[in-house]
Amino acid sequence: MKPGKFAYVRPESIEEALRLLADGAGRGRLLAGGQSLGPMLNLRLVMPELVIDIGRLTELQRVENTSDEMILGAGLCHADIEDGRVTDVTHGLLQRVASGIAYRAVRNRGTLGGSLAHADPAADWPPTMIALDAALDLRSVRGTRRIQVADFLTGPLTTALADDEIITAIRLPRFDGTLRWGHCKICAKPGDFAEAFAVVAIDRARDSVRAVLVGRAHSPTIMPLTARRIAEITRWTSAEGPTIKKAVCADLENVGLIEALTFHDLALFETSMVRAAREALAA
Amino acid sequence: MIKIQIRLNGYPVEGLIEPRTSLADFIRDGQRLTGTHLGCEHGVCGACTLLVDGRPMRACLMLAASADGCHIRTVEGYKGDETMAVIHRCFTECHALQCGFCTPGMLATAYDIVTRLPGADRARIRAELSGNLCRCTGYLGIIAAIEQALDRVHGKERGARPS
Numbered sequence: 263m264k265p266g267k268f269a270y271v272r273p274e275s276i277e278e279a280l281r282l283l284a285d286g287a288g289r290g291r292l293l294a295g296g297q298s299l300g301p302m303l304n305l306r307l308v309m310p311e312l313v314i315d316i317g318r319l320t321e322l323q324r325v326e327n328t329s330d331e332m333i334l335g336a337g338l339c340h341a342d343i344e345d346g347r348v349t350d351v352t353h354g355l356l357q358r359v360a361s362g363i364a365y366r367a368v369r370n371r372g373t374l375g376g377s378l379a380h381a382d383p384a385a386d387w388p389p390t391m392i393a394l395d396a397a398l399d400l401r402s403v404r405g406t407r408r409i410q411v412a413d414f415l416t417g418p419l420t421t422a423l424a425d426d427e428i429i430t431a432i433r434l435p436r437f438d439g440t441l442r443w444g445h446c447k448i449c450a451k452p453g454d455f456a457e458a459f460a461v462v463a464i465d466r467a468r469d470s471v472r473a474v475l476v477g478r479a480h481s482p483t484i485m486p487l488t489a490r491r492i493a494e495i496t497r498w499t500s501a502e503g504p505t506i507k508k509a510v511c512a513d514l515e516n517v518g519l520i521e522a523l524t525f526h527d528l529a530l531f532e533t534s535m536v537r538a539a540r541e542a543l544a545a
Numbered sequence: 546m547i548k549i550q551i552r553l554n555g556y557p558v559e560g561l562i563e564p565r566t567s568l569a570d571f572i573r574d575g576q577r578l579t580g581t582h583l584g585c586e587h588g589v590c591g592a593c594t595l596l597v598d599g600r601p602m603r604a605c606l607m608l609a610a611s612a613d614g615c616h617i618r619t620v621e622g623y624k625g626d627e628t629m630a631v632i633h634r635c636f637t638e639c640h641a642l643q644c645g646f647c648t649p650g651m652l653a654t655a656y657d658i659v660t661r662l663p664g665a666d667r668a669r670i671r672a673e674l675s676g677n678l679c680r681c682t683g684y685l686g687i688i689a690a691i692e693q694a695l696d697r698v699h700g701k702e703r704g705a706r707p708s
Contacts, residue, residue, distance in 0.1 A: 263586060264565065264567070264570070264586075265565040266565070267563070267564075267565055268564055268565055269564060270547060270564030270565075270608065270610045272610070272611075272613075293608070293611070296606050296607060296608065296611065297588060297603075297606055300587070300588060300603075300605070300606030300607070301587035301588050301606065303565075304567075304586050304587050304605065304606075305587060313564065313608075315608070315610070315611055317611055341600075364588075364676065365591065365675060365676020365677075366601055366654070366657060366673060366676065367591065367594045367601040367602050367603050367653075367654070367676055368588060368603065368606075368676065370597075370600045370601060370602050371602050371603070371606070371607065451675050452671075452672045452675040453675045453676055
């Protein structure tokens, strides 16, 4: 299908983009790489009056390192991270996740900020950024605010982004070699949306262990009992698998997800989390 | 209507377009270059894949307006390109196409693999091809063609390099 009619504007600066958004009062839609908005326009799932193309704003491409944070411009594309054009403070997790997103032709255009703003429940960046305790800079004509990714994502395809706001940057802790991580994505073919996606981030220096799980139909779920179980393990043995599976079930039960799951889905969730935990603990 | 200027296969092209026009429709309907095929129109099938500033992208998911000022290379735009000539020969020799609908997108992805990943092995080629659907060949011929093209273009260097 083809999109419905809309007006198009490509602002020269972020200030101009913010003004256009504010003046549009909710009728404008941001376009960065267009790899999520594009299909939705073509399928007429969204029919905006105005498309504001922020794909070329250099302010959104910047990378900055401070003493305790790495700041990634929201307009960086997945391939920028896949190819290592951006220093990976996680020593490989960002690169691994980026290279598993869709296909090269999509990764060459799709952006970090766009993926988070779209908030597809099965997408790869949202659970990864939650596990890494990342924060976002949201800018509007009213000012700039900072929000943790975990608070930003409020549900499937739903976020805390206001009509007049742009995600300008993603902030990651520096980690400085203290992070151990594990990641497992299970999907039908390379590049598909995940059927199960588990990520484990262990940062002993910050006394933090996080486990996040995603399935086809539910948003990223933080798994506190699973994380606590993983934190207790000092050395991986085959006996740990069943205890992690038990913790996964308990976490899913606590958020009311377990009833609706098929045995197949549950097996994928358990297996992906066990693999992610094993990788993190072996690192 | 908005005005755009792009470089299409090396030639400057101007267009007066509706903002909702996709790059693929602009090239097919506006410029009459019908080698770029539209299958699913939502980024899944890969038939419309072409090179934008040298990198493969989906022409169905890119607005022509967003391509303003870009260099676009379609399947028609490889005259005199030695690497693509090798890929063409390998596609023929390995029976890498049947109906030909997916082929323009396959060639764009193949060109990207051969130029970007000189050390790619069979498994890597398969993974890289996951964004291009073919309903005729069963893929084996396409994978063999790309492997053969990699061998011919990169010769001895191959095997030594990690993919």
